[in-house]
Amino acid sequence: xQSVTQLDSQVPVFEEAPVELRCNYSSSVSxxxxxxxxxxxxxxxxxxxxxxxxxxxxxxxxxxxxxNKSQTSFHLRKPSVHISDTAEYFxxxxxxxxxxxxxxxxxxxxxxx
Amino acid sequence: GAVVSQHPSWVICKSGTSVKIExxxxxxxxxxxxxxxxxxxxxLMLMATSNEGSxxxxxxxxxxxxxxxxxxxxxxxxxxxTSAHPEDSSFYICSASWTGPGETQYFGPGTRLLVL
Numbered sequence: 001x002q003s004v005t006q007l008d009s010q011v012p013v014f015e016e017a018p019v020e021l022r023c024n025y026s027s028s029v030s031x032x033x034x035x036x037x038x039x040x041x042x043x044x045x046x047x048x049x050x051x052x053x054x055x056x057x058x059x060x061x062x063x064x065x066x067x068n069k070s071q072t073s074f075h076l077r078k079p080s081v082h083i084s085d086t087a088e089y090f091x092x093x094x095x096x097x098x099x100x101x102x103x104x105x106x107x108x109x110x111x112x113x
Numbered sequence: 114g115a116v117v118s119q120h121p122s123w124v125i126c127k128s129g130t131s132v133k134i135e136x137x138x139x140x141x142x143x144x145x146x147x148x149x150x151x152x153x154x155x156x157l158m159l160m161a162t163s164n165e166g167s168x169x170x171x172x173x174x175x176x177x178x179x180x181x182x183x184x185x186x187x188x189x190x191x192x193x194x195t196s197a198h199p200e201d202s203s204f205y206i207c208s209a210s211w212t213g214p215g216e217t218q219y220f221g222p223g224t225r226l227l228v229l
Contacts, residue, residue, distance in 0.1 A: 032217070043206060043222040044157075051215060090156060097210040097218055098145050100159040 002027040004091050004104035012110045013081055021076040021107045023065075023091030031093040033074040034101070035065055038088045047089075050074065061085070086111045115141045117209045119221035126197055127229055134192045134224045136207030142187035143209035147218065148180075151204040160205075163190045197228045 005024045013019045025031065035047040048059025055067040065076045074091060091104040116139040126132050136146055144165045149157040161182050162170045169182035179201075181193040190209075194201055204225050208218040 034217075036220075041225075044220045046220075049217060051217075094218065097212050097216045100147055100162065101149075101157075101208065101218055103156045103158075105156050 002031065002093060002095070002102050004093055004102055006089075006091055006104040006107045008107050009105065010108045010110065012112055014112050015083055016080045018079050019077065019081050019085075019109065021089050021091075021109065023074045023076065023104060025072050025074065025091070025093050027072075027093060027095070029095060031095055033065075033067060034092040034094065035059065035063070035074070035076050036090045036092060036103075037061075038090065038106075040087070044090070047076070081109075081111050083111050083113060085109060115139075115209075115211055115219045117207065117219045117221040119205075119207055119224050121224060122222065123225040123227075125227045125229065128198050129196055132194045132197055132226060134194075134205055134207075134226075136190045136192070136209070136221050138188045138209040138219070141209070141211060141213070143211070144187060145210040146184060146190040147208045147210075148182060148190070148192050149206045149208070151206060151223075157206060160192075194226065197226070199228045202226055202228045 003026045007022050033050040036044040047063050048057045050057045050067045058064045063078050089107045092101050094101045118137045120135045146163040148160045150160050151157045160175045163182045163184040165184045171177045184190040206223040207221045
């Protein structure tokens, strides 16, 4: 069975400080990896995805993530956060596009002015 | 990137009525679409997989007679919540399967359902 773990349910961070949101996954087969952001009362927005190739993936809004196969991790980072980054962040995996996307429980990022 | 739309974006209905939600892939064809549900402060959970021209596959615990799914064309899937009750109030999000380069799924903007 596949699963996604996001160890931190809430992450408070001061504005302009760096942040790392952790994601670990479990799967017996290779998967695609995603990070989505959800602002209050809105749908999902894709931040970045890893399909293959370079393990460092750059996304929108200054976010990046690094795929680590040995640790089965896909942590999300941003060197300097803004107030507008306050949102819920979901890590997700997918076996193929014909299979369901499995989401982690989410991490609520709160940026403190 | 590809666009998936949902209609309506929000709906309020009385308990006992039925509500239909549409999911459309606007610029590509999707043989497979998915329906997810998100309760407040929770993650997204798959309800069912919708394949064009065949019956939907429901996840364990999802009532197929209550949540009717129709995928009549390669660009449209519908979810009908029959005899809705307050506990069905939730955020419903669909996704469409993109099998071209950069294989992925594209998500719709979601439909917020409130059953009074």
